[in-house]
Amino acid sequence: MITPDTKDWTWVLQRPCADCGLDTPSVTGTAVSGLLRDNAAAWAGVLAADPVELRRRPSPGIWSPLEYACHVRDVFRIFAVRLDLMLTQDGPLFPNWDQDETAVAERYSEQDPARVAADLAEAAETLAAAFDRVEGEQWQRTGTRSDGAHFTVGSIARYFIHDPVHHLWDVTAAA
Numbered sequence: 654m655i656t657p658d659t660k661d662w663t664w665v666l667q668r669p670c671a672d673c674g675l676d677t678p679s680v681t682g683t684a685v686s687g688l689l690r691d692n693a694a695a696w697a698g699v700l701a702a703d704p705v706e707l708r709r710r711p712s713p714g715i716w717s718p719l720e721y722a723c724h725v726r727d728v729f730r731i732f733a734v735r736l737d738l739m740l741t742q743d744g745p746l747f748p749n750w751d752q753d754e755t756a757v758a759e760r761y762s763e764q765d766p767a768r769v770a771a772d773l774a775e776a777a778e779t780l781a782a783a784f785d786r787v788e789g790e791q792w793q794r795t796g797t798r799s800d801g802a803h804f805t806v807g808s809i810a811r812y813f814i815h816d817p818v819h820h821l822w823d824v825t826a827a828a
Contacts, residue, residue: 665815666808673822677811682792685810686781689729692817693777696722699824700770707766716756718824722769723761724752725817729776732813736783739796739806749799784810 669676680688700707700722707719716724731750738745792807804812 662802662812665812670815670819672826673815673819675815675818677815680811680814682784682787682807682810685814686784688814688818689777689781689784692725692814692821693729693774693781695821695825696725696773696817697770699821700766700773702766704766708762715823717762719764719766719769720756720761721820721824722766722773723759723764724756725820726769726773726776727752727755727759728813728816729773729780732809733776733780733783735796735809736780736787736806739794739804739809740787740791743794745796747796747798 665677667678669678699718702718704719707722708717710717710720735747738747787806787810792805792810794806795803796806796809797803
């Protein structure tokens with residue numbers, strides 16, 4: 654599974670994803686908010702399915718559609734914080750986030766799909782609006798992940814958008 658914490662993450666910014674097809678090198682920072690809104694709308698459709706099916710994992714090591722949706726909602730929230738830090742502080746170090754620990758602690762598989770859909774849409778709009786407000790030289794502001802990965806606002810926007818797009822592909826490609 655491709656995740657934001659994969660050791661060699663730089664490929665995401667250098668070439669299209671062989672799985673989901675997103676061509677992040679061609680995505681501009683200003684396009685991210687539209688892609689984000691489109692992605693959130695697609696997740697609403699996914700989360701309207703049968704709750705029993707939404708909780709079913711395709712195999713033991715692969716998240717269910719509901720778990721992926723919870724993860725995407727939380728990615729939207731985390732990146733809203735990271736974007737705010739980059740825009741309001743000089744070269745911030747982002748707090749660590751363990752996505753697997755969060756999935757267990759927050760009981761992703763037990764959450765209400767309708768609530769997740771609403772929260773995901775809200776988090777997506779918050780982040781999309783924040784990206785819409787980025788102007789000019791702000792795209793060059795920097796921040797660093799706890800593992801040392803260094804980003805500009807522009808590169809983190811392109812890096813970020815791959816995650817929800819890829820995870821939507823994860824849950825819809827076999828459908």
